Amino acid sequence: MEQLNGSIPVDPADPLLSGAAALSEPLAALLPVGxxxxxxxxxxxxxxxxxxxxxxxxxxxxxxxxxxxxxxxxxxxxxxxxxxxxxxxxxxxxxxxxxxxxxxxxxxxxxxxxxxxxxxxxxxxxxxxxxxxxxxxxxxxxxxxxxxxxxxxxxxxxxxxxxxxxxxxxxxxxxxxxxxxxxxxxxxxxxxxxxxxSRWFLITAGFGALFMVSAKRYSELVLMRDHGGRSRALLDAYSDTYLRFVWQLAGAVTVLSYCLWALGTADPAGAGAAGLLPWRQLSIVPFVLGVMRYAVFADRGTAGAPEDILLRDRPLQFIAVAWLAVYSLAVWNL
Known part of the structure; x- marks a missing residue:
């Protein structure tokens, strides 16, 4: 084709050439690209x-x-x-x-x-x-x-x-x-x-999710404000103070609902009657610490990638293991 184009003059405005180009557009999608x-x-x-x-x-x-x-x-x-x-x-x-x-x-x-x-x-x-x-x-x-x-x-x-x-x-x-x-x-x-x-499980999970989602949006807004640009079409409709209010409120409701859940699911014979200690109630401690640890990243505006925080932050992982251990003791009545 290069040799032919070099020896035969081609008019870009030729209707035949334009029609061929138009016909080739849908065909191009079927051919390998890049x-x-x-x-x-x-x-x-x-x-x-x-x-x-x-x-x-x-x-x-x-x-x-x-x-x-x-x-x-x-x-x-x-x-x-x-x-x-x-x-x-x-x-x-x-x-x-x-x-x-x-x-x-x-x-x-x-x-x-x-x-x-x-x-x-x-x-x-x-x-x-x-x-x-x-x-x-x-x-x-x-x-x-x-x-x-x-x-x-x-x-x-x-x-x-x-x-x-x-x-x-x-x-x-x-x-x-x-x-x-x-x-x-x-x-x-x-x-x-x-x-x-459980209704308390649903409330805790729902507001815990809202806590992480609003912290993520807050971090995106802080990043946009500090470095310029735009991340989401709706992001500039929020203010950083409003999103901060949302993730703080959601975090508080998450902690409150978990506490009510843990305190309301004690053994019928009395807290700690079936085990050495009231492990389910004690699980509140690592749970609250976990929320507080995640709030550190939310407050800094660096919670834009929750999966990275969960996979890389050692203190948060340690707290999660501690919560799992304490809650397991509650489940096994030890």
């Missing part, structure tokens, strides 16, 4: 599914741990299935979200490097993979868990897709919807193994 290969395509889909975010799905064990039934018959297997189900569901949401926001992401200095925005993963493929994963998640929950767990997964998918399309543009509603995603994970784990969900 060295697109099946391996790179699979890697792009995996990257779009946000593997680092899968740690959130560990919340499915929250209800069985709280009830002391984590190692009961068939519970670990059910929880493993529920974890995989929510991994598929959350990956589906990320794929659909990136496909929907492809034009906005291409105008963003960082998000334009995402696989869908960069053109590595075609938009239609992202949509198709997302829908396939969503259908797989619901079917697996229905066949391998129960109808209640499948209903929670459907609710999660509907809520998150609504968030991607419209709810993320509504003040405060966006915080509540993201927090609800965490709460639904915790609910699914309990329902999948047939556990009744």
């Amino acid at each position: 060295g697109r290969t099946p391996l790179r395509l699979a890697a792009g889909l995996l990257q779009t599914a946000r593997p680092r975010q899968w740690i959130k799905n560990v919340l499915v064990v929250a209800a069985p741990v709280a009830a002391g039934d984590l190692f009961a018959h068939r519970v670990p297997l059910r929880l493993a299935v529920t974890f995989l189900v929510f991994t598929c569901a959350s990956a589906a949401v990320y794929l659909v979200n990136d496909a929907k926001d492809v034009h906005a992401d291409r105008a963003h200095p960082v998000k334009r490097n995402r696989p869908v925005a960069s053109g590595l993963v075609p938009v239609r493929l992202a949509y198709a993979t997302g829908l396939l994963l969503a259908a797989t998640a619901v079917t697996a929950a229905l066949l391998l868990c129960n109808a209640a767990a499948a209903g929670v997964v459907v609710g999660y998918l509907v809520l998150q897709i609504a968030y991607c399309t419209s709810l993320k543009h509504m003040l405060l509603v966006d915080l509540a919807v993201v927090a609800a995603g965490f709460l639904l994970r915790a609910m699914a784990g309990g329902l999948a193994v047939g556990l009744p969900l």
